[in-house]
Amino acid sequence: MNHKMRKSIIIFGVNGQVGHSLVLALHSYTNIIPISRKNVDISDIDKLSILLNNFDIIPDLIINASAYTAVDKAEKEIDLCNIINNKSVEIMALYCKNKNIPFIHYSTDYVFDGDNSNYTEIDIPNPLNIYGKTKLLGEQAIQEINPTHFIFRTSWVYDFGRTNFLSAMLKLSQSKDEIKVVNDQFGTPTWSMTIANITAYIINSYIFTKKHDQIKDYSGIYNLVSEGDTNWCDYAKKIFEYANINIKVVGIPSLEYPMPAKRPKYSILNVEKIKKTFNIDIPMWEDALKCCLYAYN
Template sequence: MREVDVGTEPTILVTGVNGQVGYELLRSLQGLGRVVACDRSMLDLSDLERVRSVVRELKPTIIVNPAAYTAVDKAETDIDAARRMNADVPRVFAEEAARSGATLIHYSTDYVFDGTKDGAYAETDPTNPQNVYGLTKLEGEQAIAATGCAHLILRTSWVYGRRGKNFLLTMLKLAEERSELRVVADQVGAPTWANTIAASTAHIVAQGLASRDDDWWRSRSGIYHLASGGETSWCGFAQAIFSIAKNGAGPAVIPIPASDYPVPAARPGNSRLSTRKVSEAFGLHLPTWDEALRLCLAA
């Protein structure tokens, strides 16, 4: 493990720091405590007993866990690996948090819903995942809640950034190779910049640490939706990327129905998430998806 900021307590353990959200978290959380960064080479999350021993050794005040199995289509046949990362690992972190009195911040997904609702999903809406990825993420949520630890589960959607594998980087790459792209236009959601997620998390952590009260975390424990404002389709997202990054000179974007782009894992047609609860609880002002995209591309 690599200690990024050596100082006094609190200790903040961050997993998945080479991923797009973890990478941003590592920067956003600086100055809030002793940040201990774990990547795969430092902590093999598939070794659950090792996870337990590391948490007990470090005695973190807060565990921030963005690590996940996110290969949505591959998960359909790699079920055990997806469940280990998305359900078993969060359960172990939560059990250890409950044992030690730490707080767990964990990230989930819009894919816990089936996408049939007419309007934005609230945290209280029934879940009904349509693919293995969504199912295992839901199992992780349930496992965390069952331990009784102080926790925040932050559901987000359509995450992108300037590193890793995501829709933004795929579109920018394809723009150099093709003059025309066919992109799904009947799935709707809010693209969410990884930096928005990390900055919002840091905002919440700062409030919790400033309170110096364990009951602050426990009284706010639960599920929150954390995503950009507004909505668009994958097609609209692609068009916006080229409009901003290429000044409109990118490839032609042809809208198609999801049925014309078959993939192993079903995706929800509606991924819109209501963020009223997180905004009211923590005073967050979340940018619209297009505002955040401009900031990301300008970075």
């Protein structure tokens, strides 16, 4: 592929888990315009609009991997969380609609209340916390504005060496012989590289190879998580098994570990739609975790 043929992608949130993995997954074949907090604070809607409208080029695609992800803090910072997860998303979607380019955005299993253990894309959301509510509003804003869009709902995202459950467990194991972990909340841990590689595959094999009208036929919400499911306690046990750490993990009910934000009990996302639509396989969460630890640990 010569340089002139390379498509340009603006990625918001390149310092985050998914944003960073997207840069790794996409840089070989595309021209990435990375945007982080250093370039713009997306909670300043006016500055975001100015930034978008002042690019020298019109990109071929925008990916938004930025978000307000501090689930517990969000219960107090409601307005800020709403601006970042909803209002700024609306601005990005409008820009994409006006420029007639596709928009990729990420959302969450926390749009659901967790009464079901196998959510498909047509199930009705009912978020339990502020983070989930604002993420749902962001999804709805995109759908209303209706650029050609791909909303990938994911869950329990981790990457090595970042602020997440995996790092918290590895850190705790350095100072403790026994760890208590909640065992009555179920979901699917998903490595940010899995999300990024599948996103890159869809971009390179569909979005950038088909005509705009054809891509529009693929528009919509897709669950994008690893295969399989677990609870936080069994997830912790797997982390220690794969990292060769000898430590006792004791399961406790979530009632014994109260958090400011309510979390869904069963928020397992069904991945049949993305697998069938794009003809792909998705790794089991245990295999992805093993690979992540193998790659970085």
